[in-house]
Structure formats: structure tokens, C-alpha cells
Amino acid sequence: MKILVIGGTGRLGRVLNVILQKEKYTIIPLGSNELDLTGKNVVDKIIRYTPDYIIHTAALSSVDECERHPNLAYNINTYGTERVANAALKLKVPLLYISTDYVFDGKNPPYSEDDEPNPVNVYGKSKLQGEDFVKRLSSSIILRVSWLFGPEGNDFVDFVLKADEPISVIRSQTSKPTCTIDISYAIKNLIGNRVSGIYHFASPPSVSRLEWVESILKLNKIKKEIREVNWDSLNVPAKRPLNSTLSTNKYNKEFGEIRSWNEALREIIDG
Numbered sequence: 001m002k003i004l005v006i007g008g009t010g011r012l013g014r015v016l017n018v019i020l021q022k023e024k025y026t027i028i029p030l031g032s033n034e035l036d037l038t039g040k041n042v043v044d045k046i047i048r049y050t051p052d053y054i055i056h057t058a059a060l061s062s063v064d065e066c067e068r069h070p071n072l073a074y075n076i077n078t079y080g081t082e083r084v085a086n087a088a089l090k091l092k093v094p095l096l097y098i099s100t101d102y103v104f105d106g107k108n109p110p111y112s113e114d115d116e117p118n119p120v121n122v123y124g125k126s127k128l129q130g131e132d133f134v135k136r137l138s139s140s141i142i143l144r145v146s147w148l149f150g151p152e153g154n155d156f157v158d159f160v161l162k163a164d165e166p167i168s169v170i171r172s173q174t175s176k177p178t179c180t181i182d183i184s185y186a187i188k189n190l191i192g193n194r195v196s197g198i199y200h201f202a203s204p205p206s207v208s209r210l211e212w213v214e215s216i217l218k219l220n221k222i223k224k225e226i227r228e229v230n231w232d233s234l235n236v237p238a239k240r241p242l243n244s245t246l247s248t249n250k251y252n253k254e255f256g257e258i259r260s261w262n263e264a265l266r267e268i269i270d271g
């Protein structure tokens with residue numbers, strides 16, 4: 001089976017390519033140089049690759065960049081996704097779209113697939129509107145994930161390891177840090193079993209940013225001073241949901257338990 005990975009140059013995409021190739025899938029990874037979702041003739045360009053399956057992980061993924069550049073955020077995350085969905089529709093192939101815990105407002109966790117989204121920032125709104133285009137396809141999967149980290153680095157774990165002291169951490173923001181290796185195996189399970197609909201995938205347990213930072217430092221055997229701060233003092237443009245913890249009961253029931261982020265982080269540190 002030939003799988004087009006749109007966003008194949010991203011942090012999740014690069015890990016996904018390797019894992020799916022090991023499963024004997026033929027992977028065509030595309031970054032924005034090969035396919036700009038905001039450019040011309042996106043649908044035709046996708047069709048020319050003649051994939052049997054499309055995985056769409058591309059996004060303007062920086063929450064603050066989305067808030068600073070809302071037009072770009074909607075153009076990539078919403079209308080880019082519309083173009084991908086239209087191509088899948090024309091090709092009559094299934095589409096798996098990566099979405100986010102930030103579609104929720106963070107007031108009533110944990111969130112199941114049936115809960116009503118209510119995003120609090122441009123990133124969440126643009127990704128949720130992207131979901132609406134994907135839902136038009138009967139054989140599509142929307143996979144919501146949270147707080148990514150992984151072997152590709154350039155993520156929150158890296159930020160903590162490189163940060164000057166004291167590290168400023170938002171007071172009581174909570175979710176589940178999730179490893180890109182584990183998401184990639186989840187994608188393999190979902191597409192291999194030909195399921196459709198919304199799925200939540202996130203690594204247990206749910207933690208505050210403070211606990212997450214403390215664990216990153218402890219597992220790397222590094223000591224740094226941490227300071228808990230409020231949003232206002234950080235001076236970032238985008239609001240975040242306070243507790244966007246995803247419930248993964250549906251995934252657990254169908255595919256089994258998800259390993260902890262602690263175990264996944266230890267595997268990455270040990271190489």
C-alpha cells in the first residue's frame with residue numbers, strides 16, 4: 001500500500017515514515033517544499049501521487065505563531081486540510097488527520113471523543129475547522145493527540161534541557177505528554193484495522209507542566225531551578241486550555257493499554 005504522508009518532514013512525520021516503512025508500507029513523505037498546502041493546484045498535485053492512503057500531519061503547529069498570524073493558520077490548518085480532504089474524496093482513498101487536545105477549552109477534563117470541542121485559541125479553532133472537512137469523508141480517521149515529544153527533538157523536552165535558569169513554567173496547565181513513536185504505532189494499528197471516526201491517543205498519566213518539567217530533568221539527571229508563573233507574566237499571545245487531558249478509553253478498549261510517557265521518555269534518553 002502506498003501512503004502519502006503530508007507533513008512527512010515534521011517531528012511526528014519523520015518518526016512515522018520510519019515506523020511505517022518497517023511495516024512494509026511504501027511511504028511518500030512530503031514537506032512544504034514538495035507540497036505547499038497554501039499554494040496552487042494542491043488537489044491535483046496530491047492526485048498525481050496516486051496514493052492508496054493519505055496521512056495528514058502537516059500544520060502550523062506553533063500555538064503562538066497561529067495567534068500572531070491567524071490568516072496563515074487558517075490557510076494551512078483549515079483550508080489546507082480542506083484541500084487534502086477534497087483530494088482524498090476525488091481519489092476515493094481513506095484519510096487520517098492528526099488533530100489536537102487544544103480543540104477543547106480545558107474546563108471539563110478528561111475529554112472523550114463524544115465531548116463537545118470549544119477551542120480557546122486560533123490554533124485550536126483552525127484545527128477544529130480542519131476536522132469538519134475531514135468528517136465529510138466516511139472512511140476518515142481524526143486522531144487527536146497532545147503535548148508531543150520524541151526522538152527528533154526540537155520539542156518541549158529539548159526546550160527544558162536547553163533553557164536558562166530559572167525555567168518558567170505555567171502554573172497548573174495539565175495534559176498528557178505523548179511520544180511520537182507511540183503515536184506512529186497507534187496510526188499503524190488504526191489504518192491496519194480499517195477503522196474510522198474520531199480517536200484520542202495520549203500517554204498516561206495526566207500531569208501538570210511543573211511535574212512534566214521535573215520529570216524531564218530527573219530522568220536526564222539534571223538539576224535546574226524552576227519557577228511557577230502565571231500566563232500574564234510569560235507574555236505569550238495565545239491562551240491555552242487549563243486541563244486538556246484526553247480520555248483514551250476508546251483506543252484502550254480496541255487496541256490495548258498505552259505505555260506511560262515516563263517509559264517512552266526513558267527509552268529516548270537511553271537511545
Ligand SMILES: NC(=O)c1ccc[n+]([C@@H]2O[C@H](COP(=O)([O-])OP(=O)(O)OC[C@H]3O[C@@H](n4cnc5c(N)ncnc54)[C@H](OP(=O)(O)O)[C@@H]3O)[C@@H](O)[C@H]2O)c1
Binds near residue numbers: 009031035036076145
Ligand atoms: N507539537 C505538539 O505538541 C502537538 C500537539 C497536538 C497535536 N499536534 C499536531 O500534530 C501534528 C504534527 O505536529 P508536529 O509537532 O510534528 O509539527 P511540526 O514538527 O511543526 O511539522 C509540521 C509539518 O507541517 C508541514 N507544513 C507546515 N506548513 C506547511 C504548508 N504550508 N504546506 C505543507 N506542509 C506544511 C511542515 O513542512 P516543512 O517542515 O517541510 O515546512 C512539517 O512537515 C500537527 O498536525 C499538529 O497540529 C501537535
